[in-house]
Amino acid sequence: MSSSAAQEVKNLTSTEGGSITLPDPVLTLGFLLYGKSNIAVVINSEIKLTEESFRNRVFWDKNTGLFTIIGLQRNDSGSYTVDSKTKGVLTSYRLTVYVMSSSAAQEVKNLTSTEGGSITLPDPILKLGFLLYGGSNIAVVMNSEISVLEESFRNRVFWDKNTGLFTIRGLQRNDSGIYSIDSKPEGVKKYQLTVYEPVPEPGVNRSSVSAESCTLLCFVKKSEATTLSWYRGEEILNQSRTAASLPLTVHKHNFSSSYRCEAANPAENKSFLVNPTVSCSENISDRSTSESSRPTSWLFIIPMVVFLSVAVLLVIWMCFKKEGEKE
Template structure:
């Protein structure tokens, strides 16, 4: 009889474990998650059937290296927190408390890509309506929604953009574009009166013209500056060439004058020697 009771109890534990509810948790890349059930005295935290942390006598030991700086245990609350989440952190986590409040809890964590902030621009406007476009840079697992007050007017899953037509009689209502996934959402309120004001076309045109003239002025200034620099370089080069030519001519002239001076001096010296007294005596002596 006792053996039968043990078998029945064992089967009940197995059935209880098999039917245990798994809590779903969500977060985004780079974010954090705190598992809601505490281990205060003794217990374990495991991920995909691998123990990653153990608590014993008020101390925690991280057993997997990649969690050393990312897994934190609060001694006061007994809660585990994982920071710096990546997509690879998605999976089943089990908190197993062995002392005090004894329990085993399972959590399915899904880490999503962070939601992009939506942007809204006007495509067209007429006397009766205005067409707006809400868009995001990336749309993986992201849903775009247009709200009018608290009513969803339009939505699309995993799309980069979503159109909305606002009729003139609804301009006074409140509108917003929302980008969301199961982990987070980002909202952009839209002022219809401002966004759908036809005057903005003129303003935009003026802004475009102003930017055009500004850019054109800069380009002309740059071209003019380059032109002036080129002229200065050419003028300097010509001046240097002219200076070199003048120096060369001067040197040639100096060399010519030196040769002439040397020839004249030689002639004068020779002539003076011939007319000197010693020279005459040498001539007379030779004649005898």
């Protein structure tokens, strides 16, 4: 190659985990090379990857003819060549992949959800782009159509062509991690997704009662990162991030106020409403107010037993009467 031809090399840069689109097209027939190795070939407007390390990372847009490499790593730095046989043009690039700076790392958005739930990533891909988990490409949008590439996300990753948003469903704890939306030409958006256990339903027991006050105990089957809180209206009265139960003493002059026990983690919360006038009544046994506030079943059972007993005695009496008349 002459010195003048060597000056034709174009310099390109990107960052780890990012992507790069090579700006010169292959329309129907051509090759993409890394160093001297062929990594992709376009024949009859179809792409075939020939290098395993670039599988699911090199894509070719048949409308524009452009190659895109995603999930870039430092060792992807080097010389790339687009050899377009249709145009008879050979274009070379020098790609340098940099480590993401600490300031760029602060751009990661935090997202939360629960096991079995779903999450919608808030930045869109309208026509062309990629969804990555860690450094692995799990879905690609090209020509306004989605292809899911990672088997573990099949039937769980969906893309709305109207909004451009990705939704991941059926979340599991091991889905926690870094996700990236690489939208062309807008750029890369990163998210830290944390999947929590569902918050358990809280319950409330009456612990003790006196003439002047009543002590209620909010409890929950302990779950990871669950915080228990007592509220009066919107005022927090008591809170614990470590205990599986939390007491609250309500004085008689506050019985008319509204209280609630709340169990929460960063992804969701569940509440139990308490009426002290009912829960702290002397006539209510010391059990869960969720049970004691319901109508007790024996109020219905006793009348039913009495009715059935009378019916049985009446049938017996009628049988004896008929026997007497026959004699």
